Amino acid sequence: MSTQAQGAAETPGGPTVELTLRFDGRPLKAAPGQSVGGALAAHGITAWRSTRKGARPRGLFCGIGVCFDCLVTVDGAANQRACLVEVRDGMQIDGSYPQAEGDRQ
Amino acid sequence: MSPGKVGSIMKADVAVVGAGPAGLAAAVAAAEAGALVAVVDAGAQPGGQFWRHRPETVVPEPDGSGHHGWRSYVDLRARFDAARRRGQIIYLPGLQVWMPEKNDAGFTLHTTPAVARARSEDAATNDPAGSGAGNGPAGSGTVVARRLVLCPGGYDRQLPVPGWELPGVMAAGGIQAFLKGNGTLPGRRFVVAGTGPFLLPVAAGIAEAGGQVLAVLESSSPAAWLPHLRAAAGVPEKALEGAEYAAVFARHRIPYRTRSIVTEILGQDRASGVRTAKVDADGRVRPGTEGVYDDVDVVGFGWGFTPQMELPVALGADTRLDADGSLVGIVDERQESSIPGLFLAGEVTGVGGASLAVIEGLTAGAAAARERAADKADASRATRHRRFAEAMHHAHPVPAAWQEWLTPDTTVCRCEEVTASQITEARDTLGARDSRSLKSFTRAGMGWCQGRVCGFAAGCLAAGQRVSASAQSLSDAAKRPLGAPVSIGELASLETDS
Ligand SMILES: Cc1cc2nc3c(=O)[nH]c(=O)nc-3n(C[C@H](O)[C@H](O)[C@H](O)COP(=O)(O)OP(=O)(O)OC[C@H]3O[C@@H](n4cnc5c(N)ncnc54)[C@H](O)[C@@H]3O)c2cc1C
Numbered sequence: 001m002s003t004q005a006q007g008a009a010e011t012p013g014g015p016t017v018e019l020t021l022r023f024d025g026r027p028l029k030a031a032p033g034q035s036v037g038g039a040l041a042a043h044g045i046t047a048w049r050s051t052r053k054g055a056r057p058r059g060l061f062c063g064i065g066v067c068f069d070c071l072v073t074v075d076g077a078a079n080q081r082a083c084l085v086e087v088r089d090g091m092q093i094d095g096s097y098p099q100a101e102g103d104r105q
Numbered sequence: 106m107s108p109g110k111v112g113s114i115m116k117a118d119v120a121v122v123g124a125g126p127a128g129l130a131a132a133v134a135a136a137e138a139g140a141l142v143a144v145v146d147a148g149a150q151p152g153g154q155f156w157r158h159r160p161e162t163v164v165p166e167p168d169g170s171g172h173h174g175w176r177s178y179v180d181l182r183a184r185f186d187a188a189r190r191r192g193q194i195i196y197l198p199g200l201q202v203w204m205p206e207k208n209d210a211g212f213t214l215h216t217t218p219a220v221a222r223a224r225s226e227d228a229a230t231n232d233p234a235g236s237g238a239g240n241g242p243a244g245s246g247t248v249v250a251r252r253l254v255l256c257p258g259g260y261d262r263q264l265p266v267p268g269w270e271l272p273g274v275m276a277a278g279g280i281q282a283f284l285k286g287n288g289t290l291p292g293r294r295f296v297v298a299g300t301g302p303f304l305l306p307v308a309a310g311i312a313e314a315g316g317q318v319l320a321v322l323e324s325s326s327p328a329a330w331l332p333h334l335r336a337a338a339g340v341p342e343k344a345l346e347g348a349e350y351a352a353v354f355a356r357h358r359i360p361y362r363t364r365s366i367v368t369e370i371l372g373q374d375r376a377s378g379v380r381t382a383k384v385d386a387d388g389r390v391r392p393g394t395e396g397v398y399d400d401v402d403v404v405g406f407g408w409g410f411t412p413q414m415e416l417p418v419a420l421g422a423d424t425r426l427d428a429d430g431s432l433v434g435i436v437d438e439r440q441e442s443s444i445p446g447l448f449l450a451g452e453v454t455g456v457g458g459a460s461l462a463v464i465e466g467l468t469a470g471a472a473a474a475r476e477r478a479a480d481k482a483d484a485s486r487a488t489r490h491r492r493f494a495e496a497m498h499h500a501h502p503v504p505a506a507w508q509e510w511l512t513p514d515t516t517v518c519r520c521e522e523v524t525a526s527q528i529t530e531a532r533d534t535l536g537a538r539d540s541r542s543l544k545s546f547t548r549a550g551m552g553w554c555q556g557r558v559c560g561f562a563a564g565c566l567a568a569g570q571r572v573s574a575s576a577q578s579l580s581d582a583a584k585r586p587l588g589a590p591v592s593i594g595e596l597a598s599l600e601t602d603s
C-alpha cells in the first residue's frame with residue numbers, strides 16, 4: 001500500500017492505477033474515480049477553502065453538491081465543488097486556505 | 106439538443122428531473138408507455154443519492170455491496186438502458202436545472218453544467234446507451250416538454266450546534282455519499298448524531314468499511330415508536346433492514362445511545378472531539394450527564410431530510426408542511442401537483458425513503474405519459490410506506506428544545522457566517538419573524554447555498570423558541586432566484602431561448 005495513493009481501492013480485475021494531481025502546487029497521488037474531495041481527504045487534508053468574513057477553514061460538509069463549502073479552483077476554473085469533480089491525471093487544484101506544513105500524511 | 110452544443114434546445118413529451126429512485130422509475134414508466142422522455146440529472150451517472158455508486162468508468166459492474174434494494178436498481182437500470190437504445194430516453198447527466206418555466210408548450214428547463222468541463226472533454230462524444238455516461242456531455246442547454254416530472258430528492262436536514270462549522274463535521278448522508286462514491290472513508294474515528302433510522306446505515310457503512318464508530322447518538326428513544334407499531338408492521342422489510350443493522354452494530358460493538366446529543370464540537374481548525382449529553386423527551390439537556398469523546402476525525406449529523414423544493418416552488422405548485430416539519434409538494438393519487446402537467450415524485454412529496462420514491466416515480470411517469478389512473482396495487486403499497494414514514498417522523502422529531510443548545514456565537518448560516526445572536530436580535534428588535542425578513546436584515550440564507558443548509562433552522566429561530574418554521578417561511582426560503590449558480594452568459598441566453 002505504501003506506493004499507492006491512499007484510499008485507492010483496487011479495481012476488480014485490474015491493477016490499481018495511480019494519478020498525480022497538483023494541489024497548491026505540490027504533487028499528490030490519487031486514484032481514478034475519486035472525487036477531488038475524496039482524494040484530498042485520503043491525504044488527511046480536511047480544509048481548503050477560507051471563508052470570506054472570518055477566514056475560517058472549510059472542506060467537505062454535505063458531500064453532494066448542496067452546501068458549496070468545498071469550493072476549490074480546478075484547472076483555473078474557480079468555485080468548483082470538490083465533492084462533485086472527479087480527479088484527472090495532471091489536474092491542478094488550488095485552495096484558498098493556506099496549508100500548514102505537516103498537515104499531510 | 107444535439108449533444109454537446111451550448112445553448113441548444115431539445116424537445117420531448119415528458120421531461121424528468123433527477124435520476125435517483127424516483128426519477129429512474131418515472132423515466133422508465135413514461136418511456137414504456139410510449140413517450141419520448143428527456144432525463145436531466147445533476148449527477149454524472151444514474152442512481153441519485155440512494156443508489157450512488159463508484160464511477161462506472163472505474164467499476165463497470167458494481168455488485169451492489171453496501172446497498173439496499175440493489176435488485177430494484179438493476180431492474181430499473183436495465184429498462185432505462187433498453188429505452189435509451191430504442192431512442193425513447195434521452196439521458197442528460199451532469200446538468201443542473203437552474204430555472205424551470207411553464208408556458209404554452211408545457212415546460213421549459215434551463216440547465217447549466219454541474220461541473221466545469223475539462224478543455225480536453227469539449228469535443229462532444231456520444232456514448233453508447235447503457236454506459237453510465239449520457240448522450241454527450243451537453244453544455245448548458247434547454248429542454249422543452251409537454252409534461253414534467255420533478256424528482257430532485259433532498260439532502261440531510263441540519264441543526265446548528267457550537268463548532269459545527271469546523272472541518273471534519275459532515276452531513277451524515279455526506280459520509281455515506283463519500284463512501285459510496287469513493288469507496289473509502291473521509292476519516293478513521295467517527296461519531297454519528299442526530300435522529301432517525303437513517304443514522305443506522307451510515308454507522309453500519311462506516312464500520313463495514315473499516316472505520317471506527319465511537320458512538321451513534323440518537324436524540325429520540327425507541328419508546329417513541331410504541332404508539333406507531335401498527336404502521337411499522339405494514340412495511341415488514343424495514344424491520345428486516347433494522348435487524349441487519351443491529352447485527353452489524355453488535356459485530357462492531359457500536360454503542361447506540363438514545364436520548365443523547367452532541368452539545369459541542371471541540372477543536373481549533375478541525376474537529377478533534379465532541380461534548381455530549383443526555384436529554385429529556387423535549388431535547389433539554391439533563392444536567393450531570395455530560396461526556397466527551399476525544400480523538401474524533403469526523404462527526405456526522407443528520408436530523409432527517411429536507412426535500413429540494415426550489416423547482417416545484419418556482420413553478421408555483423401548492424405545498425404543505427409534512428409531519429416532519431418539512432415543506433413538501435401536494436399531489437393527487439397520480440402524483441400530479443396543483444399545476445396541470447407537473448408531476449412530483451420521491452422526497453419532494455414527503456420524505457419516505459427509496460422504496461416509496463420508486464412507487465411514486467412509476468405512478469408519475471405512467472401518468473405523465475398518458476392520462477391514466479394510478480395502479481391499485483402500487484397505490485396500496487404507497488399508502489403502507491407513507492404510514493410508515495409518518496410514524497418515523499413522529500418517533501424521530503427535531504427535539505422541541507433544540508434552540509437551547511445554541512450559544513450566542515454559534516454559527517447558524519455557514520455561508521455568510523451569521524450567528525445565533527445576530528438572528529435572535531433581528532427577530533426581537535427588528536421583528537424579523539420569517540426567513541425572508543431574516544435574509545434582508547442578517548444575510549442568513551443569502552450565501553452560496555442560498556439557505557439550503559440553514560433554511561430550516563433559521564426559519565425556526567425567526568419563529569421563536571420551541572416553534573417550528575411555518576410553511577410560508579419555508580416556502581419563502583425555497584424561493585431562490587436561481588436553482589443553481591449560473592454564468593452571466595446563461596442568464597443572457599434567456600432572452601433568446603424562450
Ligand atoms: C447524501 C444522502 C445519502 C443518503 N443515503 C441513504 C442511505 O444510505 N440509505 C437510505 O435508506 N437512504 C439514504 N438517503 C435517503 C434516500 O436518498 C432517499 O430516500 C432516496 O434517494 C429518494 O429518492 P429520490 O429519487 O426522491 O431522490 P434522490 O435519490 O436524491 O435523487 C435526486 C436526483 O435529482 C438530482 N437533482 C436534484 N436537483 C436537481 C436539479 N435542479 N437539476 C438536475 N438534477 C437535480 C440529484 O442530483 C439526484 O441525482 C440518503 C440521502 C442523502 C441526501
Ligand code: FES
Binds near residue numbers: 060066068070082
Ligand atoms: S461538500 Fe457540500 S457542496 Fe461539496
